[in-house]
Amino acid sequence: MKFPVAVVVLAAGASTRMKSAVPKVLHPIAGWPLMRHVLESVTRLKPARLVGVVAPGAAAVSQAFFPHPTVVQQRPLGTGDAAKAALAALKGHRGPILVVYADTPLITTATLRKLIEACRRDKAAVGVLGFKARDPSPYGRLIVRAGVLDRIVESKDADEAERKIDFCNSGVMCLDGSLAATLLGAIRNSNAKGEFYLTDAVAVARGCGHRAIAVEGDEAEFQGVNSRVELAMAERALQRRLRMAAMEAGATLTDPETVWFSADTRLAADVTVEPNVRFGLGVSVASGTEIKAFCDIEGVRIGKHARVGPFARIRPVSDVADNVHIGNFVELKATKMRRGAKANHLAYLGDSDIGDASNIGAGTIAVNYDGYGKHRTVIGAGAFIGSNSSLVAPLRVGKGANVAAGSVITEDVPAKALALGRARQVIKKGRADPLRAKLKTRAAEAKRQNKRQK
Numbered sequence: 132m133k134f135p136v137a138v139v140v141l142a143a144g145a146s147t148r149m150k151s152a153v154p155k156v157l158h159p160i161a162g163w164p165l166m167r168h169v170l171e172s173v174t175r176l177k178p179a180r181l182v183g184v185v186a187p188g189a190a191a192v193s194q195a196f197f198p199h200p201t202v203v204q205q206r207p208l209g210t211g212d213a214a215k216a217a218l219a220a221l222k223g224h225r226g227p228i229l230v231v232y233a234d235t236p237l238i239t240t241a242t243l244r245k246l247i248e249a250c251r252r253d254k255a256a257v258g259v260l261g262f263k264a265r266d267p268s269p270y271g272r273l274i275v276r277a278g279v280l281d282r283i284v285e286s287k288d289a290d291e292a293e294r295k296i297d298f299c300n301s302g303v304m305c306l307d308g309s310l311a312a313t314l315l316g317a318i319r320n321s322n323a324k325g326e327f328y329l330t331d332a333v334a335v336a337r338g339c340g341h342r343a344i345a346v347e348g349d350e351a352e353f354q355g356v357n358s359r360v361e362l363a364m365a366e367r368a369l370q371r372r373l374r375m376a377a378m379e380a381g382a383t384l385t386d387p388e389t390v391w392f393s394a395d396t397r398l399a400a401d402v403t404v405e406p407n408v409r410f411g412l413g414v415s416v417a418s419g420t421e422i423k424a425f426c427d428i429e430g431v432r433i434g435k436h437a438r439v440g441p442f443a444r445i446r447p448v449s450d451v452a453d454n455v456h457i458g459n460f461v462e463l464k465a466t467k468m469r470r471g472a473k474a475n476h477l478a479y480l481g482d483s484d485i486g487d488a489s490n491i492g493a494g495t496i497a498v499n500y501d502g503y504g505k506h507r508t509v510i511g512a513g514a515f516i517g518s519n520s521s522l523v524a525p526l527r528v529g530k531g532a533n534v535a536a537g538s539v540i541t542e543d544v545p546a547k548a549l550a551l552g553r554a555r556q557v558i559k560k561g562r563a564d565p566l567r568a569k570l571k572t573r574a575a576e577a578k579r580q581n582k583r584q585k
């Protein structure tokens with residue numbers, strides 16, 4: 132009988148090398164905390180149980196595990212001690228226990244599955260995912276003798292010959308659930324760091340005559356994050372992966388290296404993204420839409436055949452329907468642009484609802500904030516807002532209405548009405564030249580006076 136897997140995610144480390152007031156596992160890459168990437172990969176295994184191990188008082192980390200339970204590791208005595216703390220929450224579990232580190236965000240579900248399957252097949256007490264590292268120095272080394280995983284030695288405890296080994300420990304371990312308590316209980320802390328190393332479970336198992344195996348994976352999935360430099364490296368690797376996935380799904384990225392994705396960005400087939408675009412969290416773009424250069428886009432669903440940018444900024448939570456045009460230096464915040472609406476140049480539309488096929492002129496501002504509260508602007512279908520208009524919210528402009536350029540609109544405009552909110556123009560015939568002469572004399576007089584004072 133095949134028992135289901137349980138997962139333990141270790142996130143109670145001291146994060147010393149990060150030099151941060153924020154726990155390491157909450158530092159983001161592609162918009163998500165490191166640990167969330169790990170949680171996404173392990174939950175796709177559909178584990179029977181998932182337990183997080185957190186440090187005392189790390190409420191934000193516990194919260195990030197929600198709805199999964201957490202146990203507290205009282206002191207950061209090492210990864211072995213942390214895994215042992217989790218066993219209390221796994222009483223009665225009979226299947227394999229997969230231990231992953233929350234600081235290894237690039238691991239994929241397929242690779243985790245490969246390890247679990249190999250452990251089942253080989254009836255291993257312990258299995259680890261290993262990889263050939265270009266620079267093995269930060270990692271524990273896997274000591275394999277005659278095809279058998281013998282033990283793992285940490286960098287700090289390795290002798291010169293061991294340090295030369297480039298087969299490294301990813302940190303992912305699969306333990307036979309019926310042996311886990313015995314193996315973890317036997318780990319001691321006589322090593323360079325004085326910590327209980329989870330990695331010693333291998334030597335313990337071997338010492339009891341059990342089988343240990345190493346399954347090799349791709350280095351790209353196992354970059355651990357311990358410092359800011361490694362955080363940046365993981366970010367870069369993940370961005371590369373997200374760009375490739377977007378292109379494989381049918382999006383055109385004219386200069387992929389300059390497009391920045393969030394973990395949840397969704398681009399449909401035949402979306403085109405020009406250079407230097409950042410997608411914040413919560414963006415989906417439907418097919419045929421063009422995102423031009425230098426846009427910053429977050430929290431929006433963009434429909435089909437829309438045109439956004441260059442130099443547009445969209446903030447949460449917005450909704451841009453099919454065939455909408457958003458041009459240069461236009462900012463949207465919590466705004467719905469309905470089908471075919473256009474705001475082509477220099478506008479701020481906040482807390483607004485812009486009707487189908489409406490035209491928002493250059494320089495339009497939805498004046499949504501009065502220093503205390505935010506107010507809504509609702510514009511009906513087919514309305515025309517002339518350039519350089521201030522729409523002082525709360526405000527409703529009816530269907531098909533026309534707001535004259537340069538207006539300050541403070542009262543609702545009925546459907547089909549023309550609204551003018553500006554001073555009436557005055558014409559004074561033949562007065563341009565006399566005005567020039569007057570200004571010229573005044574300037575010359577000022578110059579003379581200046582000289583006298585010096």
Ligand code: UD1
Binds near residue numbers: 204302
């Ligand atoms: C660990 C492995 C090393 C491996 C590397 C891969 C050990 C002893 N070493 O080293 O072989 O190559 O990961 O990235 O396991 N944590 C706790 N409680 C503790 C200590 C750590 O929960 O007392 C958690 C941390 O939050 C982190 C994870 O365990 O998520 C790993 O700890 P870390 O200190 O980063 O171990 P490494 O030195 O990277």
Ligand code: MG
Binds near residue numbers: 232355356357
């Ligand atoms: Mg680490």
